[in-house]
Amino acid sequence: MKKFVISLCLLLGVSLPLYAQPLPEPEGKVILSIAGKIGKSQDGKVARFDLSQLQQLDSKAFYFQTRWTDTAHEYHGPRLSALLEAVDAKGDIIRMTALNDYSVDIDRAFIQQYDPILAWQQDGRKLSVREKGPLWLLLPIHEFPHLNEGESSAKMIWQLRDIEIR
Amino acid sequence: MSDSFSNRISTPKRGVFLALIVLIFFISALVSLVQLRESIQILEARYGTSVWSMFQLRIEMRRFYDALDYYHEDEHDVERIQERYDLLWSRFPVLLEGLDGEHLHNVEQGTLILQNAFSELKKQEAEVFEQLASDPRSAQRVRDAISPHLAAIERLTLENYHLNNEAFNRGDAQIAALQQKLVILILGLIISGSLLLHMVVKENRRNRYQALHDSLTMMPNRAYLRRELTDLCNRRRPFAMHMIDLNGFKDVNDSLGHHTGDLLLKAVAARLVELVDHHHKSLTCRLGGDEFAVLQYGVATEDEMQPVIRQIIDALEDEFLVEGHACYIGASIGSVLYPEHGHDASTLLSRVDMAMYKAKEQGPTSSARLFQLEMDKWQQRRHQLNRDLREAIASGGLHIQYQPIVSLSDGSVRSLEALLRWNHPELGPISPLDIIDVAEQYGVANELGCWIIERVCQQYQQWLESDTDMPPVSINISPSMYRLDLVDTITQLIRKYGLSDGNIWIEVTEDTTMKVIKEAEIVLSELKEHGVSIALDDFGTGLSSLSHLQQLNLQALKIDRSFVKDIICCETSAALVKNIIAIGHDLGMRVVAEGIEDRDSAALLARYGCDYGQGYLFSRPLLPAQIPGFCRQYGLHQSVLLMRAG
Numbered sequence: 001m002k003k004f005v006i007s008l009c010l011l012l013g014v015s016l017p018l019y020a021q022p023l024p025e026p027e028g029k030v031i032l033s034i035a036g037k038i039g040k041s042q043d044g045k046v047a048r049f050d051l052s053q054l055q056q057l058d059s060k061a062f063y064f065q066t067r068w069t070d071t072a073h074e075y076h077g078p079r080l081s082a083l084l085e086a087v088d089a090k091g092d093i094i095r096m097t098a099l100n101d102y103s104v105d106i107d108r109a110f111i112q113q114y115d116p117i118l119a120w121q122q123d124g125r126k127l128s129v130r131e132k133g134p135l136w137l138l139l140p141i142h143e144f145p146h147l148n149e150g151e152s153s154a155k156m157i158w159q160l161r162d163i164e165i166r
Numbered sequence: 167m168s169d170s171f172s173n174r175i176s177t178p179k180r181g182v183f184l185a186l187i188v189l190i191f192f193i194s195a196l197v198s199l200v201q202l203r204e205s206i207q208i209l210e211a212r213y214g215t216s217v218w219s220m221f222q223l224r225i226e227m228r229r230f231y232d233a234l235d236y237y238h239e240d241e242h243d244v245e246r247i248q249e250r251y252d253l254l255w256s257r258f259p260v261l262l263e264g265l266d267g268e269h270l271h272n273v274e275q276g277t278l279i280l281q282n283a284f285s286e287l288k289k290q291e292a293e294v295f296e297q298l299a300s301d302p303r304s305a306q307r308v309r310d311a312i313s314p315h316l317a318a319i320e321r322l323t324l325e326n327y328h329l330n331n332e333a334f335n336r337g338d339a340q341i342a343a344l345q346q347k348l349v350i351l352i353l354g355l356i357i358s359g360s361l362l363l364h365m366v367v368k369e370n371r372r373n374r375y376q377a378l379h380d381s382l383t384m385m386p387n388r389a390y391l392r393r394e395l396t397d398l399c400n401r402r403r404p405f406a407m408h409m410i411d412l413n414g415f416k417d418v419n420d421s422l423g424h425h426t427g428d429l430l431l432k433a434v435a436a437r438l439v440e441l442v443d444h445h446h447k448s449l450t451c452r453l454g455g456d457e458f459a460v461l462q463y464g465v466a467t468e469d470e471m472q473p474v475i476r477q478i479i480d481a482l483e484d485e486f487l488v489e490g491h492a493c494y495i496g497a498s499i500g501s502v503l504y505p506e507h508g509h510d511a512s513t514l515l516s517r518v519d520m521a522m523y524k525a526k527e528q529g530p531t532s533s534a535r536l537f538q539l540e541m542d543k544w545q546q547r548r549h550q551l552n553r554d555l556r557e558a559i560a561s562g563g564l565h566i567q568y569q570p571i572v573s574l575s576d577g578s579v580r581s582l583e584a585l586l587r588w589n590h591p592e593l594g595p596i597s598p599l600d601i602i603d604v605a606e607q608y609g610v611a612n613e614l615g616c617w618i619i620e621r622v623c624q625q626y627q628q629w630l631e632s633d634t635d636m637p638p639v640s641i642n643i644s645p646s647m648y649r650l651d652l653v654d655t656i657t658q659l660i661r662k663y664g665l666s667d668g669n670i671w672i673e674v675t676e677d678t679t680m681k682v683i684k685e686a687e688i689v690l691s692e693l694k695e696h697g698v699s700i701a702l703d704d705f706g707t708g709l710s711s712l713s714h715l716q717q718l719n720l721q722a723l724k725i726d727r728s729f730v731k732d733i734i735c736c737e738t739s740a741a742l743v744k745n746i747i748a749i750g751h752d753l754g755m756r757v758v759a760e761g762i763e764d765r766d767s768a769a770l771l772a773r774y775g776c777d778y779g780q781g782y783l784f785s786r787p788l789l790p791a792q793i794p795g796f797c798r799q800y801g802l803h804q805s806v807l808l809m810r811a812g
Contacts, residue, residue: 066264067266068259068260068263068264068265068266069259069263070263070264099249099253100222100225100253102222128252129252129253129255129256130252130256131256132256158256159253159256
């Protein structure tokens with residue numbers, strides 16, 4: 001019985017802080033802020049990320065040519081769904097805003113269906129603002145060519161700055 | 167055929183018509199395709215993302231410019247200006263490299279304006295990132311450098327917007343016009359497509375009709391009959407089938423030509439439909455040649471068949487008037503009953519054929535026979551005979567006997583008739599008529615005929631070698647041998663065995679010869695030229711025409727045994743024979759009486775002036791070895807001896 005109580009206390013002592021643990025503070029320059037209906041943040045309102053934090057998320061790479069470039073490139077970055085999980089996003093509409101205030105809304109279903117990435121790297125080099133960095137939402141247009149046209153292509157927001165979960 | 171449309175157009179015209187429709191179809195399709203592509207191109211052209219991107223560029227340029235304007239030598243301001251610089255920079259590749267700038271070359275100097283602005287921006291990089299923080303005048307310098315480009319970009323942005331708008335409006339009008347034309351083209355496609363489909367369906371129906379109907383009489387054909395039979399058998403509906411073969415059709419065809427023959431067939435078909443089908447609700451089909459079949463539905467007994475058979479015979483025995491020629495034909499009818507005589511189409515067809523064949527044998531007058539199981543046996547016997555006949559010819563199972571023909575005045579031997587003998591190992595002796603019949607039916611008649619001629623010539627040579635004076639031997643010729651090169655065959659064999667003119671005679675029957683009268687006429691006179699005399703066998707039994715007696719170059723006339731056997735008891739027979747003898751003599755022929763079995767007949771015939779006699783009274787057919795002895799015993803006629811001396 002005594003052993004059980006100790007184990008229970010230990011379990012609680014370990015798991016509770018884990019569960020309620022706020023996101024670690026970014027050490028480098030903040031490149032992405034997430035607000036709205038999220039379960040995890042640093043201050044209970046906004047989750048801020050520097051590049052190294054984003055690099056720790058589950059990532060993947062795409063190789064293709066977008067309609068805005070003249071050659072194909074390899075793009076690498078965290079899966080948007082991994083990011084949403086990291087902040088425990090609870091809303092279904094993801095509003096994304098760029099440095100130039102351009103913004104798009106994406107449904108969670110769309111994210112689940114196409115699994116986009118937030119590319120921070122192009123051909124092994126960090127994306128600068130001039131190259132549509134620091135973060136560029138990219139859809140798997142090599143697998144779904146129709147995503148490269150019209151409304152879908154407009155969802156591939158670059159120079160991403162803020163995300164609001166609604 | 168109930169077809170109204172394609173029947174109105176004759177075949178060559180139909181070809182042109184079809185080609186025209188196909189042409190319209192393909193031209194419509196092609197033009198539609200081209201127009202659709204054109205529409206797509208117009209739509210693609212107006213899909214102008216350049217307007218958006220140009221406005222974005224203009225905004226960023228303006229923001230950068232304004233940021234420089236508000237510069238207050240503040241570190242925060244510097245960072246903001248640098249960020250605006252980067253953002254502005256990022257807008258250029260979108261237009262210069264990507265698809266968004268694709269249509270900018272439509273605007274005068276559009277791309278050049280962009281390139282110039284971008285390179286100016288690049289030139290200012292050092293100012294913005296190095297000088298600006300320390301040198302307040304730097305902002306002014308950058309502004310001055312950028313300013314003209316800002317103006318140019320603003321102009322380009324508006325002009326591009328304007329052009330795109332215009333393209334939109336113009337494109338709408340163009341597409342509307344194209345769509346209208348497309349409506350007409352698609353209408354053309356639908357109409358020509360429907361016509362094509364219509365023609366294909368018609369053609370298909372016509373082909374199906376043709377496959378099941380006879381092209382001459384438009385009656386159902388053999389394929390149709392077979393289908394109908396199978397259907398009736400499957401549904402187990404009782405019915406009778408009568409197979410009709412026209413008697414004497416070949417004569418019409420031969421003497422009046424195929425055209426008249428065809429007209430006669432059409433008249434026969436019409437009469438069968440009108441007099442038989444309409445009254446008995448039966449179905450007449452033409453099976454080919456002069457063969458027809460009548461399906462009588464719902465009949466189970468022989469009695470029920472009779473009215474139809476009677477009707478067929480009556481219909482066909484009446485005179486046919488074809489192109490001014492009166493033609494008299496008759497019908498040989500074989501009949502079967504389902505299910506009594508067979509349970510499937512093939513069996514019924516084969517059995518009705520047998521019954522018809524049997525009826526035909528009763529000819530030349532019209533007759534009808536119902537199938538009987540014995541016929542099947544008879545047919546099987548024929549099959550066996552056919553199989554074994556080839557074998558017998560090859561292995562020497564056949565042999566020849568010789569029956570003497572003697573002078574009625576002095577009893578001397580005048581000639582011999584070669585008679586074919588076949589002692590079948592299972593079926594016993596087979597009559598020569600059966601052998602010839604089977605040979606004719608199964609196409610071995612020529613082979614058999616040649617074998618007989620050669621065998622006789624060979625035998626004759628043997629007799630001559632043993633230094634015996636020999637009377638001539640006559641050989642019977644079967645119908646199909648006229649189609650063979652008979653003259654060549656006989657003369658070559660005569661030469662091969664060293665025989666002389668007059669050693670070999672040919673006997674032809676009336677039926678045989680009349681069937682192929684044209685060929686016969688030529689062949690027989692050629693044979694005469696080569697010293698081969700001709701005797702007409704079985705005179706009085708077949709299809710006789712006295713004119714043929716004159717027409718054919720004949721040297722002897724043989725009176726059939728059926729007349730001879732009654733001459734003592736029957737005055738009519740006696741009168742007939744007496745007159746035949748007179749006719750023969752008048753036409754310069756020797757007359758032979760066949761089948762003499764008693765002395766009284768022989769004496770009477772001698773009194774009538776008949777030259778020669780043949781029959782058991784004088785001798786049965788003898789084996790070759792017996793012949794020389796017989797000749798020695800009865801003596802040869804002077805003419806034979808003279809011939810030898812000559």
